[in-house]
Amino acid sequence: MNRKATNRATNRTLSFTADEMRKFGYKVVDVIVEHFDTIREKPVARRANRDVIEELFKEPVPEEGEEFEDVVDTVVKDVMGNNTCQDHPRFFAFVPGPGNFISAIVDALIGGFNIITCTWFESSGAAGVELAAVRWLSEMVGLPDEAGGLFVSGGSEANLTALAVARHEMLKDDTKDAIIYFSEQTHSSIEKGLRVLGFYQNHIRKLPPDDEFRIDIDVLRKTVAEDRRMGRKPFLVVASAGTTNTGTVDPLVELSEFCKSEGLWLHVDGAYGAAAVITKKGRRILDGIGLVDSLSIDPHKWFFQPYGIGCVLVRDMKLLRKTFQILPEYMQDAHGVDEEVNFYEYGIQMTRDFKALKFWMSLKVFGLKSFREAISWGMGLAERAEEVLSKSKRWEVITPAQLGIITFRYVTKGFTEEKLDVINEKIVDAMTEDKFALISSTIIRGQIVLRMCTINPRTTFEDIEETIAMLEGFGVELEKELR
Numbered sequence: 001m002n003r004k005a006t007n008r009a010t011n012r013t014l015s016f017t018a019d020e021m022r023k024f025g026y027k028v029v030d031v032i033v034e035h036f037d038t039i040r041e042k043p044v045a046r047r048a049n050r051d052v053i054e055e056l057f058k059e060p061v062p063e064e065g066e067e068f069e070d071v072v073d074t075v076v077k078d079v080m081g082n083n084t085c086q087d088h089p090r091f092f093a094f095v096p097g098p099g100n101f102i103s104a105i106v107d108a109l110i111g112g113f114n115i116i117t118c119t120w121f122e123s124s125g126a127a128g129v130e131l132a133a134v135r136w137l138s139e140m141v142g143l144p145d146e147a148g149g150l151f152v153s154g155g156s157e158a159n160l161t162a163l164a165v166a167r168h169e170m171l172k173d174d175t176k177d178a179i180i181y182f183s184e185q186t187h188s189s190i191e192k193g194l195r196v197l198g199f200y201q202n203h204i205r206k207l208p209p210d211d212e213f214r215i216d217i218d219v220l221r222k223t224v225a226e227d228r229r230m231g232r233k234p235f236l237v238v239a240s241a242g243t244t245n246t247g248t249v250d251p252l253v254e255l256s257e258f259c260k261s262e263g264l265w266l267h268v269d270g271a272y273g274a275a276a277v278i279t280k281k282g283r284r285i286l287d288g289i290g291l292v293d294s295l296s297i298d299p300h301k302w303f304f305q306p307y308g309i310g311c312v313l314v315r316d317m318k319l320l321r322k323t324f325q326i327l328p329e330y331m332q333d334a335h336g337v338d339e340e341v342n343f344y345e346y347g348i349q350m351t352r353d354f355k356a357l358k359f360w361m362s363l364k365v366f367g368l369k370s371f372r373e374a375i376s377w378g379m380g381l382a383e384r385a386e387e388v389l390s391k392s393k394r395w396e397v398i399t400p401a402q403l404g405i406i407t408f409r410y411v412t413k414g415f416t417e418e419k420l421d422v423i424n425e426k427i428v429d430a431m432t433e434d435k436f437a438l439i440s441s442t443i444i445r446g447q448i449v450l451r452m453c454t455i456n457p458r459t460t461f462e463d464i465e466e467t468i469a470m471l472e473g474f475g476v477e478l479e480k481e482l483r
Helices: 016-043 052-056 068-082 100-114 118-143 155-171 189-196 217-229 252-262 272-276 280-285 319-324 327-334 356-364 368-391 416-434 461-482
Strands: 146-154 179-183 204-207 235-242 266-269 294-297 310-314 397-400 404-409 440-444 447-453
Touching: 016 100, 052 068, 100 356, 100 416, 118 146, 118 272, 118 294, 118 310, 118 327, 118 356, 118 440, 146 155, 146 319, 155 189, 155 235, 155 266, 155 294, 155 310, 155 319, 179 217, 204 217, 217 235, 217 252, 235 252, 252 266, 272 280, 272 294, 280 368, 294 404, 310 319, 310 356, 356 368, 368 397, 368 447, 368 461, 404 416, 416 440, 416 447, 416 461
Parallel strands: 179 204, 179 235, 235 266, 266 294
Antiparallel strands: 146 310, 294 310, 397 404, 404 447, 440 447
């Protein structure tokens, strides 16, 4: 690997002059601005094989430092240039992360001031911002005043945290004969979190969904009754507010009523879809979300934050502290009065970066109305995709547009289901190779189908139409090859 040789002096204090820092900062800001300004012209998928990547970074630990500008240029070319652009307006795979410029700049502020949001003693201002941002989210979803939570790394940690609270509150951490219920459409982070918490397959009931891919209340009711009859301890139901596969929302009002009548904890994985509650249509679809015992929500999805920020909300914030508070001797100086919130006592992490600031500042700068319109736009894009797909005989809509997600399948006469599976798989490969846009596939009712998630507020109707036209073109060519 060729590097520009330099003989920078040893920098024992790891510091720079004010002019140097400004120069470096301007360089980074210029790179970020260029990325935001030109991303539409960039290929969506940029991926190299492992041998190429390892060769790029095959070097010993550098004993001498290099010029900052040279290292940034290397990062832009070799690192950023070999990643898929999940913030690209034609990235429709998985759940995109559109991000926003304000939060990107705030990340520099967070790193620059190097605040740890562990205790009130260390960061009362940061704690105040986190409390305010959590209160905003709680109000948005309709939780009561005593609700609260904290920011975490993402939906997986948010779900894990909520599941731990449910285990502690409902079982006093005794997992013997405990039973958890959720749909086969539930995100895999739930099952992973349950493993971490000491639950095994005999504790889990993965229920078949109804025809609309929601938890089937009748099946749930019968299964809970049977487990009780066998002497087991049902204690937790996990619902979804926007499944990753289809954007489906489980029947939250009915589930809340059932859980209350049965004495069960209701956790809702709203990592993807819960943010839509701030829109008129989303509020209707997510009816009952304020009735839950706990909720996960990912601001790095539909609140357009850079990756690495999730949030867990609990109907009674005190339960978080009951679950996680441990008071070691070396933290005695941080033990203040009860009114002071030490966030390390409310979750898994002690060392916590200041995630709340970028969410708080982006809401302060843009205002909630902007986010409301952005989310509504994303739902409208999926509905536009459904309109376009419905006009062609070559497409079958498998699940309609729901919370910005639609699934569909290339179909043609004279082909077996197995051959249609091959065509749909190869359509994804062809689009990935082309790099104009990116979609993903999934399996629904045993069929391989295509899936688009359209939450980027910078995506246009033209992006949708051109992408579907290209997908159809790939399908036609593959059909000819396989005849």
